[in-house]
Amino acid sequence: MAEGYDAQAIERKWQARWREEGAYEVDNDDPRPPFYCLCMYPYPSGSAHQGHVRNYTFGDLIVRQRTMAGHAVLSPMGFDSFGLPAENAAIKTGAHPRPFTDGRIAQLKASIERLGAMYDWRREVRSHDPEYIRWTQWIFLRLLEAGLAYRDRAAVNWCPGCQTVLANEQVLADGTCDRSGDVVTKRDLEQWFFRITAYADQLLDDLDELDWPERVKVMQRNWIGRSEGAEFDLPVEGRPDLALRVFTTRPDTSFGMTYAVVAPEHPIVPELTTDERREAVDAFVARVRTETEVERQSAEGPLEKRGVFTGAHVRNPFNGEPVPVYLADYVLMGYGTGAIMAVPGEDQRDWDFAKAYDLPIIRTVQPPEGWEGEAYTGDGPAVNSQWLDGLHKDEAVARATEWLEEKGLGRRTVNYRLRDWLLSRQRFWGCPIPIVYCGEHGAVPVPEDQLPVLAPDDVEFRPTGESPLKFHEGFLASACPTCGQPATRETDTMDTFVDSSWYFLRFTDPWNREVPFDPAMAARWLPVDQYIGGIEHAILHLMYARFFTKALSDLGVAPKDLREPFSRLFTQGMIRMGGTKMSKSKGNLVDPADYFDTVGADALRLFHLFVGPPADDVDWTEQTDEVIDGCARFLARVWRLSTGEVPAGTGDGGRDLRQATHRLVARVSDDYDRWSYNTAVAACMEFTNLLYKAVAAGAAGEDLDFAIDTLLSLMAPMTPHITAELWERRHGDDARVHAQPWPQADPALVATTTETMVVQINGKVRDRIEVPADVGEAEMERLALESERVRAALDGRTPARVVARPPKLVNLVVEG
RNA sequence: GCGGGCGUGGCGGAACGGCAGACGCGCCGGGUUUAGGUCCCGGUCCCGAGAGGGGUGUGGGUUCGACUCCCACCGCCCGCACCA
Numbered sequence: 001m002a003e004g005y006d007a008q009a010i011e012r013k014w015q016a017r018w019r020e021e022g023a024y025e026v027d028n029d030d031p032r033p034p035f036y037c038l039c040m041y042p043y044p045s046g047s048a049h050q051g052h053v054r055n056y057t058f059g060d061l062i063v064r065q066r067t068m069a070g071h072a073v074l075s076p077m078g079f080d081s082f083g084l085p086a087e088n089a090a091i092k093t094g095a096h097p098r099p100f101t102d103g104r105i106a107q108l109k110a111s112i113e114r115l116g117a118m119y120d121w122r123r124e125v126r127s128h129d130p131e132y133i134r135w136t137q138w139i140f141l142r143l144l145e146a147g148l149a150y151r152d153r154a155a156v157n158w159c160p161g162c163q164t165v166l167a168n169e170q171v172l173a174d175g176t177c178d179r180s181g182d183v184v185t186k187r188d189l190e191q192w193f194f195r196i197t198a199y200a201d202q203l204l205d206d207l208d209e210l211d212w213p214e215r216v217k218v219m220q221r222n223w224i225g226r227s228e229g230a231e232f233d234l235p236v237e238g239r240p241d242l243a244l245r246v247f248t249t250r251p252d253t254s255f256g257m258t259y260a261v262v263a264p265e266h267p268i269v270p271e272l273t274t275d276e277r278r279e280a281v282d283a284f285v286a287r288v289r290t291e292t293e294v295e296r297q298s299a300e301g302p303l304e305k306r307g308v309f310t311g312a313h314v315r316n317p318f319n320g321e322p323v324p325v326y327l328a329d330y331v332l333m334g335y336g337t338g339a340i341m342a343v344p345g346e347d348q349r350d351w352d353f354a355k356a357y358d359l360p361i362i363r364t365v366q367p368p369e370g371w372e373g374e375a376y377t378g379d380g381p382a383v384n385s386q387w388l389d390g391l392h393k394d395e396a397v398a399r400a401t402e403w404l405e406e407k408g409l410g411r412r413t414v415n416y417r418l419r420d421w422l423l424s425r426q427r428f429w430g431c432p433i434p435i436v437y438c439g440e441h442g443a444v445p446v447p448e449d450q451l452p453v454l455a456p457d458d459v460e461f462r463p464t465g466e467s468p469l470k471f472h473e474g475f476l477a478s479a480c481p482t483c484g485q486p487a488t489r490e491t492d493t494m495d496t497f498v499d500s501s502w503y504f505l506r507f508t509d510p511w512n513r514e515v516p517f518d519p520a521m522a523a524r525w526l527p528v529d530q531y532i533g534g535i536e537h538a539i540l541h542l543m544y545a546r547f548f549t550k551a552l553s554d555l556g557v558a559p560k561d562l563r564e565p566f567s568r569l570f571t572q573g574m575i576r577m578g579g580t581k582m583s584k585s586k587g588n589l590v591d592p593a594d595y596f597d598t599v600g601a602d603a604l605r606l607f608h609l610f611v612g613p614p615a616d617d618v619d620w621t622e623q624t625d626e627v628i629d630g631c632a633r634f635l636a637r638v639w640r641l642s643t644g645e646v647p648a649g650t651g652d653g654g655r656d657l658r659q660a661t662h663r664l665v666a667r668v669s670d671d672y673d674r675w676s677y678n679t680a681v682a683a684c685m686e687f688t689n690l691l692y693k694a695v696a697a698g699a700a701g702e703d704l705d706f707a708i709d710t711l712l713s714l715m716a717p718m719t720p721h722i723t724a725e726l727w728e729r730r731h732g733d734d735a736r737v738h739a740q741p742w743p744q745a746d747p748a749l750v751a752t753t754t755e756t757m758v759v760q761i762n763g764k765v766r767d768r769i770e771v772p773a774d775v776g777e778a779e780m781e782r783l784a785l786e787s788e789r790v791r792a793a794l795d796g797r798t799p800a801r802v803v804a805r806p807p808k809l810v811n812l813v814v815e816g
Numbered sequence: 817g818c819g820g821g822c823g824u825g826g827c828g829g830a831a832c833g834g835c836a837g838a839c840g841c842g843c844c845g846g847g848u849u850u851a852g853g854u855c856c857c858g859g860u861c862c863c864g865a866g867a868g869g870g871g872u873g874u875g876g877g878u879u880c881g882a883c884u885c886c887c888a889c890c891g892c893c894c895g896c897a898c899c900a
Contacts, residue, residue, distance in 0.1 A: 215820050215895080222819070222896060229900080248900060261900090330898045340900045348817085349898055417899055538895080610840070612829060616822095617893090623827060627841050634840085640855090647856090679830070682839035689839095692856085758835050763881040765835055803880045809834050813880045 005639035007600025024118035030072035040533030044104040048111035060117040064717040069742040076507035078125035087429040127499035134452035135516035137434040158187035194421040212569040225417025232410025234314035247336030252396030255385040256364035257341040263333040274311030284308040351375040430493030438480035438487040501548035523559040531566035573617040602719035603632035609677040666745035760811040777804035
């Protein structure tokens with residue numbers, strides 16, 4: 001009698017063996033067809049949590065299954081190791097973030113290993129490694145050369161208490177600093193940007209070809225926010241030298257313009273403002289400047305206080321009428337031209353503002369019957385619009401735009417919501433921006449042979465949150481690469497999204513010391529065949545990585561034809577507890593180690609696969625531990641079956657085993673392809689139940705062995721340890737289930753010789769009859785009409801129509 | 817407000833226009849066991865003794881046939897939100 005299933009011992013044994021054997025290390029010249037499977041590299045926050053377990057269980061399943069199916073699978077792992085939590089810990093303790101981070105990485109790696117998820121650790125990258133920093137900086141300099149990185153003034157979040165700039169994420173919902181509680185204000189500072197807007201159209205258009213979840217694509221489309229419209233000038237009354245340029249998506253409504261609005265920050269404001277209005281305008285502008293972003297964007301507060309008349313008038317070029325110019329905080333300097341023509345009849349914000357300021361409202365699109373009291377933004381015939389009258393929206397827009405272009409007054413334009421990527425962070429624990437500032441030559445790139453620029457170790461963290469780089473003389477003092485005169489280093493570091501925008505490329509060639517990666521190696525593996533991660537990265541990370549890939553491709557750093565990094569994306573559901581996301585900050589983590597130490601990693605993996613569709617959120621409830629126990633129970637059943645501990649009865653039970661086995665292969669393979677892991681697990685459970693009955697009925701020998709071996713092969717990607725152990729026990733010390741070829745279903749055996757034909761009358765099931773699989777329609781009808789139950793239900797009536805769908809269903813349609 | 821998604825037993829879920837509720841959790845019963853646990857077997861949508869009838873958020877439609885497709889409504893979740 002073999003001993004029982006000891007998950008602890010087995011998992012330890014196989015994890016050690018896989019490590020020794022270098023399992024899942026893959027070389028770039030591997031002759032098998034390549035497959036790149038990647039899980040989003042984690043921020044090292046300590047031990048793995050259930051979100052990691054879920055992510056890496058899916059990834060490992062694919063890695064192992066594709067390997068069995070004959071692919072050379074690239075399965076790398078690394079760490080997104082720069083970031084704020086390590087710096088905050090440093091500020092608290094005074095210790096350097098590096099040992100803190102390295103410790104966290106060691107913890108996370110250890111728990112990933114206990115999950116049994118396999119990676120080619122030779123390829124590991126860490127954002128904070130000097131070699132990785134070198135190439136991140138090198139890429140920054142290439143983008144700078146190409147004009148895709150630039151420096152500009154930008155309004156940033158400023159905390160007066162901390163005397164530092166904050167990232168948007170550090171500003172709480174009430175507009176205060178998450179550290180000091182001070183009210184955050186806006187400040188103009190010189191910052192570095194990436195020109196992602198240069199790729200707006202490509203980023204939008206190329207989404208169509210990606211095999212990504214529709215909702216992620218929609219989010220990206222909305223984020224890019226392309227809108228087509230027209231720009232034109234409104235001449236300022238009494239100022240022949242001055243015109244106000246506006247952008248609109250509805251040039252067809254121009255005859256309804258009853259005023260114009262300019263953003264308070266617009267440079268034209270001082271010029272426009274008349275002397276008698278200057279005091280009021282200045283007061284308004286000053287107030288808006290001190291307002292927080294949150295205040296300004298909230299729709300609260302009386303509209304009367306949110307705008308001011310400038311005293312100026314502009315002329316509507318469509319009808320020559322003068323209209324007043326206002327400032328209002330609902331018009332943003334950062335979008336379009338920072339000025340609009342206001343058409344209250346067809347825009348609700350303009351309507352509300354017009355009501356508050358008692359401005360006229362002229363409808364230029366005929367609203368439906370009974371429409372009143374608000375703007376009408378739908379389609380309808382143009383009215384009050386001279387030569388546009390009667391035209392519907394699309395045609396009127398086109399005609400109005402043509403008119404503007406013919407008269408040389410304006411042009412068709414496209415605007416984007418997407419802004420350039422502000423990458424400067426006033427932080428220590430990030431990749432330094434490789435720039436020095438010279439009094440004579442300004443911002444000068446650090447020469448390539450001086451990379452990487454590394455932050456010093458002997459730094460003092462201040463409780464104010466300011467970067468210690470700003471006070472480190474040894475770091476600050478430099479020489480201008482152009483003239484050799486004393487110069488000062490840039491103390492800002494890069495947004496950590498820069499690091500994660502190219503790590504998947506580095507994985508293909510992590511040993512390269514000449515360039516970030518050899519384009520030929522990248523071409524071999526990329527695009528990533530399967531990328532897996534959380535929905536929270538739907539916009540920023542995935543957009544930035546796409547931008548980097550396109551830009552690096554255009555610069556010749558990445559392969560020319562590599563236009564997208566991730567051809568297939570899967571976003572897993574969140575783990576929730578009590579209705580909120582399970583997370584460290586909420587303190588509702590359920591530690592995977594508790595399960596590694598008890599039921600084992602295989603049972604926990606199986607739970608994550610079985611609990612529901614991978615894309616759905618998982619609710620961690622009181623029932624969850626019982627379900628996990630059920631998964632462990634199932635594995636113990638497989639153990640007993642495979643080690644011959646199920647007592648055999650007598651009789652003939654092995655009759656259909658071979659056929660059932662082939663059907664299982666077809667079903668599980670299909671489920672794997674469709675990401676339907678919960679049903680793949682169910683199929684294996686069902687099959688195991690069947691085998692128990694077969695054994696009890698006397699099944700033995702070749703067909704049973706084939707059934708069990710096939711089950712183990714199919715489960716090997718899901719529960720690698722127990723299947724490896726059982727395979728070794730059944731086939732000898734050198735036998736490896738994960739080296740087996742992926743089982744193939746024999747179509748002849750999957751097909752059945754008989755089927756259960758369902759007989760319906762008017763769509764209701766009346767009988768089930770066993771028929772040959774190749775039964776014809778006429779035969780089906782004959783068999784159906786012969787059935788006792790059908791005759792009883794028909795009660796003498798004759799079907800008016802017979803719908804036969806061989807071989808599974810026949811529907812008899814009777815009147816009445 | 818705009819966009820996307822989802823509503824199926826006590827619970828997680830299954831069903832690619834054709835047998836609603838696979839598989840599992842829980843619960844009920846039986847067997848093994850000194851006992852408990854483990855393990856094995858059976859049952860478990862509702863009404864009905866049964867034959868049968870009803871049932872996938874609500875209402876309508878398409879179809880021989882709808883959980884599935886279409887329309888309207890109700891409810892929940894997610895994303896964006898003064899973007900002109």
